[in-house]
Amino acid sequence: MASQLTPATETEAAEIIRDHAERAAPLEIRGGGTRAGFGNAVQAAATLSSSGLSGILTYNPAEMVMTARAGTSVAEIEAALDANGQAMAFEPPDHRPIMGTTGEPTIGGLFAVNASGPRRITAGAARDSLLGVRFVNGHGEIVKAGGRVMKNVTGLDLVKLMAGSHGTLGLLTEVTFKVLPRPKTAATIVLSGLDDEAATHAMAAAMALPVEVSGAAHLPESVKSRFLSGGLPEGPATVLRVEGLEASVAVRVEKLAAAMQRFASTTRLGPEETAVLWREIRDVKPYADGTMRPLWRVSVAPSQGEKLVAALRLATGVDAFYDWQGGLVWMRMEADPEAEILRRYIRALGGGHATLVRASGAVRASVAAFEPQEPALALLSQRVKAKFDPVGILNPGRMTTGEPA
Amino acid sequence: MTEAIKFLEPDAAILARRKEIVDDLAELVPPERLVHEPVELVPFETDGFLAYRRRPLAVVLPETTAQVAAVMKYCHRYGIPVVPRGAGTSLSGGAIPQEDAVVLGLSAMSRILDIDYANRTATVQAGVTNLSISDAVGADGFFYAPDPSSQLACTIGGNIGMNSGGAHCLKYGVTTNNLLGVKLVLVDGTVVELGGKALDTAGYDLLGVVCGSEGQLGIVTEATVRLIAKPEGARPVLFGFDSAEAAGSCVADVIGAGIVPVAIEFMDKPAIEICEAFAHAGYPLDVEALLIVEVEGSEAEMEAMLASIVEIARRHGVRTVRESQSALEAALIWKGRKSAFGATGRIADYICMDGTVPLGQLAYVLRKTSEIIDRYGLRVANVFHAGDGNMHPLILYNINDPEDAARAEAAGMEILKLCVDAGGCLTGEHGVGIEKRDLMRHQYSDVDLAQQMAVRAAFDPAWILNPSKVFPLEGRE
Ligand SMILES: Cc1cc2nc3c(=O)[nH]c(=O)nc-3n(C[C@H](O)[C@H](O)[C@@H](O)COP(=O)(O)OP(=O)(O)OC[C@H]3O[C@@H](n4cnc5c(N)ncnc54)[C@H](O)[C@@H]3O)c2cc1C
Ligand SMILES: Cc1cc2nc3c(=O)[nH]c(=O)nc-3n(C[C@H](O)[C@H](O)[C@H](O)COP(=O)(O)OP(=O)(O)OC[C@H]3O[C@@H](n4cnc5c(N)ncnc54)[C@H](O)[C@@H]3O)c2cc1C
Numbered sequence: 049m050a051s052q053l054t055p056a057t058e059t060e061a062a063e064i065i066r067d068h069a070e071r072a073a074p075l076e077i078r079g080g081g082t083r084a085g086f087g088n089a090v091q092a093a094a095t096l097s098s099s100g101l102s103g104i105l106t107y108n109p110a111e112m113v114m115t116a117r118a119g120t121s122v123a124e125i126e127a128a129l130d131a132n133g134q135a136m137a138f139e140p141p142d143h144r145p146i147m148g149t150t151g152e153p154t155i156g157g158l159f160a161v162n163a164s165g166p167r168r169i170t171a172g173a174a175r176d177s178l179l180g181v182r183f184v185n186g187h188g189e190i191v192k193a194g195g196r197v198m199k200n201v202t203g204l205d206l207v208k209l210m211a212g213s214h215g216t217l218g219l220l221t222e223v224t225f226k227v228l229p230r231p232k233t234a235a236t237i238v239l240s241g242l243d244d245e246a247a248t249h250a251m252a253a254a255m256a257l258p259v260e261v262s263g264a265a266h267l268p269e270s271v272k273s274r275f276l277s278g279g280l281p282e283g284p285a286t287v288l289r290v291e292g293l294e295a296s297v298a299v300r301v302e303k304l305a306a307a308m309q310r311f312a313s314t315t316r317l318g319p320e321e322t323a324v325l326w327r328e329i330r331d332v333k334p335y336a337d338g339t340m341r342p343l344w345r346v347s348v349a350p351s352q353g354e355k356l357v358a359a360l361r362l363a364t365g366v367d368a369f370y371d372w373q374g375g376l377v378w379m380r381m382e383a384d385p386e387a388e389i390l391r392r393y394i395r396a397l398g399g400g401h402a403t404l405v406r407a408s409g410a411v412r413a414s415v416a417a418f419e420p421q422e423p424a425l426a427l428l429s430q431r432v433k434a435k436f437d438p439v440g441i442l443n444p445g446r447m448t449t450g451e452p453a
Numbered sequence: 454m455t456e457a458i459k460f461l462e463p464d465a466a467i468l469a470r471r472k473e474i475v476d477d478l479a480e481l482v483p484p485e486r487l488v489h490e491p492v493e494l495v496p497f498e499t500d501g502f503l504a505y506r507r508r509p510l511a512v513v514l515p516e517t518t519a520q521v522a523a524v525m526k527y528c529h530r531y532g533i534p535v536v537p538r539g540a541g542t543s544l545s546g547g548a549i550p551q552e553d554a555v556v557l558g559l560s561a562m563s564r565i566l567d568i569d570y571a572n573r574t575a576t577v578q579a580g581v582t583n584l585s586i587s588d589a590v591g592a593d594g595f596f597y598a599p600d601p602s603s604q605l606a607c608t609i610g611g612n613i614g615m616n617s618g619g620a621h622c623l624k625y626g627v628t629t630n631n632l633l634g635v636k637l638v639l640v641d642g643t644v645v646e647l648g649g650k651a652l653d654t655a656g657y658d659l660l661g662v663v664c665g666s667e668g669q670l671g672i673v674t675e676a677t678v679r680l681i682a683k684p685e686g687a688r689p690v691l692f693g694f695d696s697a698e699a700a701g702s703c704v705a706d707v708i709g710a711g712i713v714p715v716a717i718e719f720m721d722k723p724a725i726e727i728c729e730a731f732a733h734a735g736y737p738l739d740v741e742a743l744l745i746v747e748v749e750g751s752e753a754e755m756e757a758m759l760a761s762i763v764e765i766a767r768r769h770g771v772r773t774v775r776e777s778q779s780a781l782e783a784a785l786i787w788k789g790r791k792s793a794f795g796a797t798g799r800i801a802d803y804i805c806m807d808g809t810v811p812l813g814q815l816a817y818v819l820r821k822t823s824e825i826i827d828r829y830g831l832r833v834a835n836v837f838h839a840g841d842g843n844m845h846p847l848i849l850y851n852i853n854d855p856e857d858a859a860r861a862e863a864a865g866m867e868i869l870k871l872c873v874d875a876g877g878c879l880t881g882e883h884g885v886g887i888e889k890r891d892l893m894r895h896q897y898s899d900v901d902l903a904q905q906m907a908v909r910a911a912f913d914p915a916w917i918l919n920p921s922k923v924f925p926l927e928g929r930e
Contacts, residue, residue, distance in 0.1 A: 110705035198841035199881035208661025229711035296754035349650035401655035
């Protein structure tokens with residue numbers, strides 16, 4: 049059983065990491081552990097937990113900025129924002145259902161994996177909201193980067209580098225991020241009966257309209273009944289979300305529905321159903337199926353998602369649905385992960401990447417969770433990793449990048 | 454002008470080999486793409502930070518990524534510094550060369566390579582100007598969001614170098630939020646692709662760190678940027694207040710009410726007077742502070758938003774409210790604001806500072822700024838992006854009076870320190886360049902800076918790329 053280290057302060061965390069660096073003893077970095085099982089397995093005798101570093105430090109709603117210690121639970125953050133009518137614009141997903149894990153996701157873990165939900169298509173990913181961080185690097189040094197203002201171009205943007213680095217560059221101790229007013233209301237237009245290809249065209253047309261569609265997803269027949277407790281109309285559902293002030297949503301929904309008539313028959317969902325549906329899309333509800341069947345999160349150009357799935361279907365058993373107008377494809381494989389064929393097709397369709405989010409232990413031991421990189425890029429990433437963690441003690445092996453080739 | 458800011462000493466061995474280097478470069482690019490006659494080098498001696506100038510060794514204006522790679526490979530091999538340059542509109546001296554450096558100017562690489570409406574992306578060469586992207590897609594109902602005031606001239610490569618912003622970034626973000634991928638030539642001439650048309654990149658976010666790196670990590674030759682569907686309409690409203698405090702708390706309450714306009718611009722009394730005298734935009738002259746708030750959307754949406762905003766402004770004792778009733782009026786409201794730099798330039802020489810502060814500190818920083826300016830016996834006009842706390846004090850002085858110039862420079866540095874001490878930072882969009890290089894220690898600890906420099910060194914171990922910039926000359930890795 050790995051020992052668990054739970055520093056109560058940033059200084060203490062720095063001492064622990066310095067001590068481990070001197071002994072070249074690896075550490076597994078852990079937030080709420082809800083992603084345990086994500087990324088490649090880490091071999092470490094000790095786990096360093098952020099759970100002692102908790103609490104919201106500053107929050108001024110009128111400045112749209114919050115600073116919190118990394119171990120603060122996402123639930124606590126969301127409650128504080130909610131009380132002020134605000135939210136994290138990037139809609140961080142809760143992956144406990146698909147991972148079959150329990151525990152409390154932390155704000156540090158969320159930025160460490162660059163979590164982003166359906167609104168990514170307009171509001172950006174977690175990294176786009178992250179303004180500043182404090183972290184302990186692999187030397188045990190405490191480093192601050194960025195700030196707490198929306199615009200900051202002072203020196204290199206290490207903040208972006210830390211976002212999505214999965215604990216391999218440093219232990220985040222504090223994060224400052226932008227928040228936005230929570231939309232006052234929301235509505236969804238459902239286009240029924242489109243196949244994947246037609247849906248892709250319809251979503252592109254919707255995104256080109258001046259109505260600010262803030263979510264565009266396609267739910268093929270195979271998954272559709274698992275949303276809204278089976279309450280969506282007959283046939284595959286292509287769903288488009290509009291959010292904002294009451295008056296403005298009403299007007300834009302009218303326009304959107306009128307423009308979409310030429311693609312399919314449309315129905316509308318009100319604010320409550322809209323909230324439930326998009327949470328289910330965000331949390332990948334169809335594949336929260338209690339299995340360990342391989343689950344991929346694929347990021348490609350929005351117009352290519354459907355082509356990728358069509359090509360894969362000819363070669364293997366795959367079930368899929370599309371978010372971000374097709375730019376994010378969630379895929380559950382019948383049996384084998386088919387990593388090699390999937391990644392080959394992605395390259396052939398113009399690039400992107402696939403992340404193995406869930407799989408049995410045996411599969412995870414043999415398949416790289418993250419997309420392997422071109423040699424020149426891999427080398428550059430390794431050099432960057434070495435500048436943060438020269439001894440290689442932070443989450444060794446979690447991302448393929450940064451590991452000796 | 455003063456020479457307070459030091460450059461690295463040029464390498465005598467490189468200077469001595471100038472002729473040979475020019476001959477070698479002539480092998481790598483066509484003759485008309487190489488500039489080396491002293492008189493032809495003059496336009497490349499400085500950028501928008503006119504107080505400093507240095508004559509470069511030579512200027513190369515490549516037409517292809519392969520030529521950029523060949524030049525980088527050569528310079529890397531012989532340890533010759535390289536200064537990337539777009540349109541040279543940097544206000545912090547980011548594109549000012551040094552005597553032993555080759556300037557690599559991307560302005561000739563100005564083709565739009567691909568416009569993809571289905572994926573809402575444009576792929577362009579680095580020398581394409583910011584405005585020409587929006588121009589190319591405007592008729593089809595799209596635009597590229599970041600809109601620096603220099604957008605007619607500045608290049609997308611320079612925007613990426615500085616992570617540039619503009620008045621409309623409150624809603625749409627700055628360059629880094631609108632950039633999907635780049636083709637990057639590394640210091641040794643290797644060409645890599647970071648990102649692409651997919652919304653997320655794989656592995657470490659190297660694209661994120663390249664954006665805003667001021668030409669220190671590699672040469673961007675192509676970029677893929679996001680296109681956004683144009684809103685149906687946009688409408689600015691002008692508000693005049695009796696105090697900066699009242700204007701500031703109005704901004705806070707608008708945002709607190711859940712409304713995020715596309716732009717919230719602030720002008721103080723001196724700025725109002727300067728702009729009005731020049732643009733005749735009909736700005737009120739009896740107020741202390743002016744806000745331009747722009748909303749967008751359909752007619753009904755704009756009506757609804759404006760009604761709430763006006764209501765909030767009234768609660769803060771607004772003295773003047775002018776809603777634009779026509780496109781002409783809207784253009785006039787913006788004309789005043791957009792001419793701020795030009796109009797100021799007509800009445801005096803000025804330096805444009807660029808610090809950011811948390812919104813709650815705006816009124817305090819404005820007050821302190823005027824105290825500093827008074828102490829130096831100078832004048833200042835403030836115009837800025839209030840929605841994101843990005844201040845632009847324009848410090849007026851006389852360029853022909855060296856003492857006045859030194860005072861202006863010293864006052865500017867004090868104001869930037871004030872921004873940092875108020876919880877903000879040294880630069881919100883113009884970059885560090887040479888201008889703010891020596892203040893970096895005010896914002897960052899030695900450990901913070903060492904970590905940034907270490908990342909820089911991962912890309913460019915020998916410090917060949919734009920070496921006099923961004924980081925203090927002492928203590929480099
Ligand atoms: C396989 C998988 C893929 C996922 N992909 C996405 C996605 O693409 N988008 C999305 O929105 N959400 C994604 N999630 C969900 C997201 O990770 C969780 O919602 C997040 O909040 C986990 O928080 P946690 O505290 O439980 O982190 P943990 O599960 O404890 O850790 C997650 C990762 O972050 C690192 N980490 C945790 N805390 C810190 C810290 N303080 N400093 C540095 N590193 C730290 C860990 O080492 C680990 O690599 C994914 C989850 C999994 C399991
Ligand atoms: C009147 C005026 C108004 C301005 N208004 C704004 C404003 O509203 N917002 C704002 O953000 N800025 C503004 N600026 C500043 C300036 O226009 C921006 O910084 C702009 O992005 C610079 O672009 P450029 O093409 O001129 O780049 P340059 O000045 O040539 O270079 C800028 C930096 O980027 C690097 N660089 C250039 N091209 C490349 C490349 N291809 N690859 C790698 N590095 C490169 C250079 O080395 C340098 O460090 C203004 C400037 C002026 C003169």
